[in-house]
Amino acid sequence: MAKYREACESGKFVISGEIGPPKGTEVNGMLHHIELLKDLVDGLNVTDNQSAVMRLGSMAVSHEIVTRGGDAIFQMTCRDRNRLALENDLLSAHFLGIRNVLCLTGDHVSVGDHKDAKEVYDFESVQLIQCVKRMNEGYDWAGNELGGATDFYIGAVVTPESDPIEPQKLKYEKKIAAGAQFFQTQAVYDMENFQRFAEYSRGVTEGKDVKLMAGLVVLTSVGMAKYMNKFVPGVFVPDDLLEEMASVPKEDALKKGMEICARHIRFCMDNKVCDGVHVMAIGKEEIVPDILKMADLL
Amino acid sequence: MDGWPARQVGAGSGTEDVELIISKQKPFEEILESLSANESVYIVGCGECATMTQTGGETELAAMKTRLEEAGKKDVATDVAHSACHELDMKRIFRQNKEAAEGADAFLVLACGAGTQAVREGTTKHVVPGANSLFVGNVKRQMVFEEKCSLCGECVIEAYGAICPVTRCAKGILNGPCGGTNNGKCEVDSEKDCAWVLIYKQMKAEERLDEFMVIHGPKRWNAVERPGRLDGREADEVKGAA
Ligand code: SF4
Ligand code: SF4
Numbered sequence: 001m002a003k004y005r006e007a008c009e010s011g012k013f014v015i016s017g018e019i020g021p022p023k024g025t026e027v028n029g030m031l032h033h034i035e036l037l038k039d040l041v042d043g044l045n046v047t048d049n050q051s052a053v054m055r056l057g058s059m060a061v062s063h064e065i066v067t068r069g070g071d072a073i074f075q076m077t078c079r080d081r082n083r084l085a086l087e088n089d090l091l092s093a094h095f096l097g098i099r100n101v102l103c104l105t106g107d108h109v110s111v112g113d114h115k116d117a118k119e120v121y122d123f124e125s126v127q128l129i130q131c132v133k134r135m136n137e138g139y140d141w142a143g144n145e146l147g148g149a150t151d152f153y154i155g156a157v158v159t160p161e162s163d164p165i166e167p168q169k170l171k172y173e174k175k176i177a178a179g180a181q182f183f184q185t186q187a188v189y190d191m192e193n194f195q196r197f198a199e200y201s202r203g204v205t206e207g208k209d210v211k212l213m214a215g216l217v218v219l220t221s222v223g224m225a226k227y228m229n230k231f232v233p234g235v236f237v238p239d240d241l242l243e244e245m246a247s248v249p250k251e252d253a254l255k256k257g258m259e260i261c262a263r264h265i266r267f268c269m270d271n272k273v274c275d276g277v278h279v280m281a282i283g284k285e286e287i288v289p290d291i292l293k294m295a296d297l298l
Numbered sequence: 299m300d301g302w303p304a305r306q307v308g309a310g311s312g313t314e315d316v317e318l319i320i321s322k323q324k325p326f327e328e329i330l331e332s333l334s335a336n337e338s339v340y341i342v343g344c345g346e347c348a349t350m351t352q353t354g355g356e357t358e359l360a361a362m363k364t365r366l367e368e369a370g371k372k373d374v375a376t377d378v379a380h381s382a383c384h385e386l387d388m389k390r391i392f393r394q395n396k397e398a399a400e401g402a403d404a405f406l407v408l409a410c411g412a413g414t415q416a417v418r419e420g421t422t423k424h425v426v427p428g429a430n431s432l433f434v435g436n437v438k439r440q441m442v443f444e445e446k447c448s449l450c451g452e453c454v455i456e457a458y459g460a461i462c463p464v465t466r467c468a469k470g471i472l473n474g475p476c477g478g479t480n481n482g483k484c485e486v487d488s489e490k491d492c493a494w495v496l497i498y499k500q501m502k503a504e505e506r507l508d509e510f511m512v513i514h515g516p517k518r519w520n521a522v523e524r525p526g527r528l529d530g531r532e533a534d535e536v537k538g539a540a
Contacts, residue, residue, distance in 0.1 A: 079469075083516065105469055105471060105476050106469075107478075108468055108469060108485070108486045110468075110486055110487075111486075119469070121469045121470045121471070122516060122517075122519070123516050124469065124470070124471045124472065124473060124476075124516075125471075125473075125476075126472075126473035126474070126513060127472070127473070127515060127516050130513065130515075157477065158477070159477035159478075162475070162477060162479060163479065163480060163481050163482075164479070164482065164495060164498075166498065167474055167475050167479075167494055167495060167497075167498035167510075168474075168475055168477070168479070170474055170498075170507070170510055170511060171473065171474030171475060173511065174473055174474055174511060174513055177511070177513060178513055186477050233477070233478040233479065233480035233485045234477045234478055234479075234480070
């Protein structure tokens with residue numbers, strides 16, 4: 001059941017994918033993606049009202065993955081719930097067999113599809129990490145003893161392309177101090193810059209068992225790459241990749257993006273840059289097996 | 299017709315050090331709709347915040363009176379209270395202007411929500427808020443206001459270089475920037491500075507980055523039981539008494 005954690009702790013190069021729950025009750029596409037990927041990767045993230053857009057819940061889908069024999073990384077944001085609800089959901093997730101939790105502050109409601117909603121942020125990511133750690137130790141946030149502790153593998157995120165980077169690095173170190181055991185990065189494309197970040201990370205995690213996974217989002221077109229550069233803070237697609245994407249006819253762009261992704265997986269793996277990768281195909285999960293093949297991993 | 303004379307405020311009156319309840323007049327159509335069942339209207343303004351924000355000072359009340367009369371309202375009275383949120387003052391004004399107060403079928407308040415509810419205490423008639431209350435704002439320059447404190451009940455900004463993350467970070471994060479800080483601007487609104495970049499720079503300048511690494515727990519949201527009430531006659535510690 002703790003497949004992802006075992007993979008991380010074994011020292012092998014870890015690969016995870018991502019499932020975005022749908023908006024509505026039509027779940028066949030998602031179930032197809034789960035079936036396709038659950039045995040090919042070590043774990044599958046399940047997003048939590050991603051981009052502040054209301055969808056099917058992360059806990060239910062994480063449970064489905066676990067039931068089908070895969071391992072789920074339950075994403076949890078602090079945007080929609082106060083501490084009572086977060087802790088309650090952690091216990092519920094544990095009850096349902098979910099063992100990995102990725103702690104996020106969460107995108108602001110103003111970017112989503114319920115812009116009038118009140119955002120909560122009673123906790124933020126660092127405090128949620130601390131809270132999960134406490135529950136693993138047998139106590140709730142208020143200090144009450146739990147009738148049985150949780151056993152979560154605690155994850156968090158970091159943005160290596162953040163501008164400025166210095167306060168982001170300090171926050172990364174705070175997340176480690178708070179109890180984060182693995183990190184998945186925001187999408188990275190500039191491998192040299194990521195390598196520098198990973199070197200820094202090795203320095204600050206020395207002697208601690210903290211894993212760093214490169215977040216790789218598959219480019220699907222030049223337009224998508226340019227859009228991210230312009231509108232997604234903390235994501236930077238360098239010029240040589242933009243040119244590479246533009247060098248092929250439109251209909252081959254996705255294939256090019258998959259090649260780049262496979263190349264980056266190999267780069268991280270062959271150079272031992274980090275402990276694994278987290279591959280995101282954003283709704284096109286059916287291409288992930290081919291990417292893994294291109295990277296000689298299947 | 300007046301209570302205390304409205305304080306003269308505006309350019310050159312030391313606007314740099316004030317903190318105000320920032321309010322904005324509601325659209326006139328909405329005000330008219332709220333007053334649709336009323337004939338005669340008593341408009342109340344405020345000599346403090348609402349004057350400074352040009353929501354409900356002498357000028358705005360005169361303009362509102364004209365527009366209401368043009369829209370067919372009769373016997374429109376106006377009164378700029380010294381501070382609309384002072385409930386005793388409000389009652390005194392209505393006693394002084396008994397005839398107009400008794401003759402009006404509705405009170406239109408061009409001040410913040412606190413002022414509107416002070417009027418509520420002074421009359422049993424229909425009271426209409428004529429403004430939206432936005433935030434407690436610092437005055438950057440004339441008619442430019444920024445929210446820096448959201449009255450959380452327990453001030454923690456000593457730990458943050460005297461820059462409030464509770465209010466100035468769009469997510470109220472207490473432990474460092476989110477992944478979205480963009481060139482020092484906030485991901486939620488690129489017009490606004492990322493509070494966490496400001497805090498980082500300030501603490502770095504003070505050589506306090508070791509304190510930046512302190513993990514802060516969440517806010518104690520019960521530091522003030524809402525709705526807030528303070529009886530300063532009882533709370534000695536508030537006055538600094540032993
Ligand atoms: S912490 Fe922020 S919101 Fe709270 S009292 Fe201080 S400045 Fe105001
Ligand atoms: S960009 Fe800065 S101010 Fe905006 S939500 Fe993130 S940390 Fe807060």
